[in-house]
Amino acid sequence: MSSIKYKRILLKLSGESLMGDQEYGIDPNMLRHYASQIKDLVEDGIEVAIVIGGGNIYRGIQAANTGFDRVQGDYMGMLATTINGLALQSALEDDAYAVKTRMVTAIDMKKIAEPYIRRKAIRHLEKGRVVIFACGTGSPFFTTDSAAALRANEMEVDVILKGTRVDGIYTSDPLKDPSATKFDTLSFAKVISLGLGVMDMTAFTLCQENDIPIVVFDIGNPSNLSRIVRGESVGTLVEG
Numbered sequence: 137m138s139s140i141k142y143k144r145i146l147l148k149l150s151g152e153s154l155m156g157d158q159e160y161g162i163d164p165n166m167l168r169h170y171a172s173q174i175k176d177l178v179e180d181g182i183e184v185a186i187v188i189g190g191g192n193i194y195r196g197i198q199a200a201n202t203g204f205d206r207v208q209g210d211y212m213g214m215l216a217t218t219i220n221g222l223a224l225q226s227a228l229e230d231d232a233y234a235v236k237t238r239m240v241t242a243i244d245m246k247k248i249a250e251p252y253i254r255r256k257a258i259r260h261l262e263k264g265r266v267v268i269f270a271c272g273t274g275s276p277f278f279t280t281d282s283a284a285a286l287r288a289n290e291m292e293v294d295v296i297l298k299g300t301r302v303d304g305i306y307t308s309d310p311l312k313d314p315s316a317t318k319f320d321t322l323s324f325a326k327v328i329s330l331g332l333g334v335m336d337m338t339a340f341t342l343c344q345e346n347d348i349p350i351v352v353f354d355i356g357n358p359s360n361l362s363r364i365v366r367g368e369s370v371g372t373l374v375e376g
């Protein structure tokens with residue numbers, strides 16, 4: 137354990153990260169990809185909280201341009217995160233990984249998962265259970281990044297690990313601009329002054345005010361998570 141830098145982490149997975157090469161929905165291979173990495177973290181004694189998005193399900197509906205009201209759409213997105221959470225829970229608990237989990241929802245749906253109670257969720261983490269937080273913050277107008285920042289603060293995690301398709305924060309979008317260069321570290325103030333899109337402002341400010349570092353990294357590389365918790369320089373680290 138001496139080589140572990142971050143003992144308690146919050147992993148933010150987007151809904152899209154579950155799609156694999158599909159246009160929407162859940163790719164079981166992606167679930168296995170995450171389950172095996174999370175299992176390794178748990179075996180290293182890391183306490184793992186996960187906030188999962190819903191864009192792989194909800195944005196499909198949005199794309200159909202059916203003109204939903206914003207609040208209705210946000211609630212639909214929250215339900216989508218619950219579907220993803222159940223899928224991830226199922227993958228983690230599969231015999232192949234046998235990771236102990238608890239799923240908690242910000243909107244009560246007791247037949248499906250536990251309601252969110254802060255002290256109970258912390259206890260689950262202390263007992264080595266992976267806690268999956270679904271339904272975002274439970275309120276419309278907040279993103280799942282904001283939910284990640286909120287739960288990270290409440291769970292008193294050491295770091296937020298934001299998995300993305302690119303390997304960190306760049307001067308501009310590296311998928312569109314070949315001259316974009318990557319930052320290894322950034323301060324919160326620098327992210328704001330350069331107008332870099334790490335998380336939405338609500339989420340970002342919450343992390344800044346409470347000094348919770350954020351690592352943005354490529355979730356596609358299976359060794360990244362275990363390297364980050366050991367303090368290796370992977371992706372971009374944003375801190376105070």
Ligand code: GTP
Binds near residue numbers: 249
């Ligand atoms: P400890 O109190 O630390 O032993 O935690 P525990 O989660 O093992 O105890 P508990 O008896 O609360 O939970 C047993 C199982 O029931 C776990 O899988 C929980 O996730 C699940 N569970 C607990 N509360 C609820 C609930 O309100 N709804 C649903 N669907 N499951 C629940």
